[in-house]
Amino acid sequence: MSGNAKDRLIVALDVPTMLEAAGIVESLGDEVSFYKIGHQLAFVGGLDLARELKAAGKSVFLDMKLLDIDNTIAKGVENIARLGVDMLTLHAYPKAMAAAVEAAKGTDLTLLGVTVLTSMDDKDLSEAGYHDDAATLVLKRARQAARIGMGGIVCSAEEAEPVREIVGENMAVVTPGIRLADGEAGDQKRVVTPDVAIRSGASHLVVGRPIVAAADRRTAARQFLNQIETAQSA
Template sequence: MTADMRERLIVGLDVPTVREAEAIVRKLDDEVTFYKIGYQLAFAGGLDFARELAKSGRKVFLDMKLLDIDNTVASAVENIVKMGMTMLTLHAYPKAMKAAVAAASGSDLCLLGVTVLTSMDEQDMMDAGYEYDPHTLVLRRAEQARIAGMGGIVCSAEEASAVRRIVGPDMAVVTPGIRPAGADKGDQKRVMTPADALRAGASHLVVARPIVKADDPRAAARAILAEMATVK
């Protein structure tokens, strides 16, 4: 069961340099096979590193949260397909999702719609000018992603159960903001433990700081995988 969970645990390489990312991957060795690369590392040589990880047989979740005019989104997706990435995020705006789905057609790239960032709560949404509370907007965007033909959704584990009911059993539900019991929440406001997130309907868990900042990242990853494996 733990081996199966390696396909569902995504370690966020949220570090400032490729050298540090390489060190983490070495420490985790074959304990982890799936990694997320976001803005911080991407702009420090992380895109080339992402290609290297993919060539080595590891899976890569490229967290770029794309949003632009349709043609630009489509062109970006076409190039990302060529990189051999496993997952790619874009903001769940209907036109952007439609353009991305068309561009990725025939490939194995799983497109994920970002609903509402897990660092945002209701007050943050109001401050940004949204008329919906986080939960309502997440569900609205999940439905739009399903209609657009996206491969999955990124949402808080708190919304995973409701999202799963909307998108059905086949779409991925990827949940960041995962924190083992007793871990520091950091700047995340909507968090959940690994086991509870899986029970809520998540297909994949994104864990960064609790692993990459741990004194022993390998042991931290192993403990999370063991907790995940308790979920039937």
């Protein structure tokens, strides 16, 4: 994985308008080189923004969390690959992952399997009908993703270390729910600091509100980058 901290920090553009997203990108300038576009922004022009970011030399993580029948997954992945984005998420169900891997063959698209959302805990999973607790389900899906040939996993940094042991060094381990030690958790239930996440085996950290809602976004981003750099050199 890259030793450049900027390649490992992904800023989430989880805002409602293109104007706000463009303002965030402009204010961060060359401090940030990797952005996540999710559902909120995708449906108001976010896919066009993805193309613009790629044209500007940035990396793009398209967080669509796809889940559908095999054919629909395959056709969606084929079109997304043509956008030229770097990463794409889908829920880590074996059939969906297998269809996506086949569709992405020959492209540079990194497919990421979403294991368990960081906003969910064991109680939430039980209410949703799952028998496994969060940690067990994450590891089960990591094994399936590695076997199927996915490019990486999305999980809480709390599970990054055992996931890294399962998937080896070549797969991405992308961890949302990252907060500074004095930061607010918000709606995240399984949060970890940047330095701990990196030392636990995370390849990429996804950070949204602590940067995009900061009064000084560049300074906020630099705080996260500093912790990544410190963890890398430890």
